[in-house]
Amino acid sequence: MSDATGRQSLSAWGLEPAVDYIERAQRADGLVLWYPDGPADPWDHVESAMGLSVAGRRDAAERAYRWVADAQHDDGALWATYGDPEDGDGAHAGDEPRKETHRSAYVAVGVWHHYLCTGDRGFLADLWPTVRDALAFACAQQADSGEIYWSVSPDGEPYEDALISGCASLYKSLACGAAIAGELGFTDARERWLEARTRLGEAIRTRPDRFDRTWESKSRYAMDWFYPVLCGVLTGDPARNRLEAGLDRFLEEGLGCRCVDDEPWVTVAESCELVISLAAVGRQERAREIYEWLFQWTDDEGIFWTGYQFEDEEFWPGERPTWTCGAAVLAADALSGVSGAADLFTDPLFE
Numbered sequence: 541m542s543d544a545t546g547r548q549s550l551s552a553w554g555l556e557p558a559v560d561y562i563e564r565a566q567r568a569d570g571l572v573l574w575y576p577d578g579p580a581d582p583w584d585h586v587e588s589a590m591g592l593s594v595a596g597r598r599d600a601a602e603r604a605y606r607w608v609a610d611a612q613h614d615d616g617a618l619w620a621t622y623g624d625p626e627d628g629d630g631a632h633a634g635d636e637p638r639k640e641t642h643r644s645a646y647v648a649v650g651v652w653h654h655y656l657c658t659g660d661r662g663f664l665a666d667l668w669p670t671v672r673d674a675l676a677f678a679c680a681q682q683a684d685s686g687e688i689y690w691s692v693s694p695d696g697e698p699y700e701d702a703l704i705s706g707c708a709s710l711y712k713s714l715a716c717g718a719a720i721a722g723e724l725g726f727t728d729a730r731e732r733w734l735e736a737r738t739r740l741g742e743a744i745r746t747r748p749d750r751f752d753r754t755w756e757s758k759s760r761y762a763m764d765w766f767y768p769v770l771c772g773v774l775t776g777d778p779a780r781n782r783l784e785a786g787l788d789r790f791l792e793e794g795l796g797c798r799c800v801d802d803e804p805w806v807t808v809a810e811s812c813e814l815v816i817s818l819a820a821v822g823r824q825e826r827a828r829e830i831y832e833w834l835f836q837w838t839d840d841e842g843i844f845w846t847g848y849q850f851e852d853e854e855f856w857p858g859e860r861p862t863w864t865c866g867a868a869v870l871a872a873d874a875l876s877g878v879s880g881a882a883d884l885f886t887d888p889l890f891e
Contacts, residue, residue: 550595553872554835557842558865559595562588565862566600570607571622574861579623582608583643583709584863586650591866593650593657594879601654602663608647609670616677617644617692638699639692642706645678645713647671649884652716656881661723668724675717675729678710679736686743687750704744704751704758708767711740715772715889734890744773760800762790762810769817772888780821790814795850796833805856807847808834809864812871819874820886828875834868844868 550556565573565588572588573580589604611618617639651667654660681689687702688710714737721730743750745768752758765786769779789801796811798804811834818827837845837855844864845855873882 550869550872550878553876554842555865555869555872556595558838558844558868559591559597561841561843561860562591562862562865563597563600566604569610570603570605571611572604572862573623574863575859578859579621581621581643582611582618583640583646584861584866586646587870588862588866589650590653590881591869593654594869594873594881598658605647605651605654605663605667605670608650609667612644612670612673613639615639615680615696616673616675617641618674620691637694639677639694640690640706641678641681641688641692642690642703642709642713645674645710645717647674648713648717648720649709652719653881653884655720655723656884657879659880664720665724668720668726671717671720672726672729675714675733678713679733682736682739683750685747685750686739686741687747688740701754702743702751703755704748705761705763705767707740707744707751708771708773711737711744711773712771712885714740719889737890741773744768745778760802762786762797762799762801762814765790766814766817769820770813770885772820772885772891775820775888775891779817780823783817783821783823791830792850794833795848796830796837799847804851805847805849806837807864808837808844809846809861809867812864812867815871816874816885820888824875831871831875 562572565576571580572585574584585604589601592601620638620640620643648671651671655664678688681698688707689698689700690703690706691699714733718730718733758764766783768774769783774782790798792798792806796806797814799807799810811830815827815831837848843860846857846859846861846864849856873879874886
């Protein structure tokens with residue numbers, strides 16, 4: 541089913557139940573929980589909001605972004621996690637309260653995405669202070685060697701290590717922030733963020749020693765493989781070569797993308813992000829084939845499970861995350877042009 545512009549609708553993919561589920565998990569204040577009555581985090585909250593924007597759920601999406609504006613701290617950061625009823629404005633049970641740069645800054649991607657979906661310049665202007673302060677927080681944690689430290693403690697001390705996937709996400713956030721600044725005429729901010737992005741991209745491409753220095757076996761994660769492609773750090777032949785080099789490690793034919801290379805577990809969100817990454821390097825047919833595998837991992841309502849453990853032959857864990865549904869909507873958009881933001885990840889800004 542396509543609309544008058546030739547774009548395929550979400551209903552043609554059977555994704556309306558997934559979008560309905562995101563809305564049901566949204567609190568009255570706008571925060572989108574991982575699942576009803578569960579916790580939340582700012583990055584996945586924005587991913588879910590982007591799914592709402594693609595689906596035309598404009599009011600719900602804008603309430604999600606206004607939650608970010610309301611929850612943002614004076615330094616531009618957000619807590620890494622939210623949602624525990626006993627913890628209010630802090631981390632949910634089991635987590636040390638901290639502020640993570642990529643989670644705080646991802647609002648820039650979401651705000652630019654929503655603008656591309658709606659063309660609402662007033663919304664862009666209203667959210668400008670939130671984007672400005674979020675990216676200022678992230679850039680304040682950038683090392684001389686270009687990487688951006690991944691977290692800051694409640695007392696303001698940075699954890700002096702950087703995550704390859706988190707920094708790739710920050711690279712995209714800086715690009716979207718620069719696009720917003722350019723649209724609104726804030727030239728100084730635009731140039732500052734493009735310069736920070738250039739330094740960050742150079743570090744990701746040429747200084748692997750600066751990343752994941754305090755994490756054991758971090759390279760086992762699929763995200764570290766494809767995120768530099770998904771977020772535009774690598775394009776063209778380097779991007780194609782990187783994806784090709786990891787397919788045997790991470791892709792399970794007929795099932796999806798493993799979350800980690802040493803566990804028999806495919807996850808829907810990582811699979812959707814791989815789909816978008818493949819579409820970005822021109823492998824549309826392969827991307828669509830992988831995407832179509834993923835609909836076997838939905839429940840009877842059409843809502844996606846986190847993933848499937850294919851040795852035990854069971855869904856694991858027994859959760860249906862909103863951000864997984866959001867990733868599925870974004871993948872459909874990248875493949876089918878559902879919204880005006882369909883090219884956000886497949887046509888990198890500022891190459």
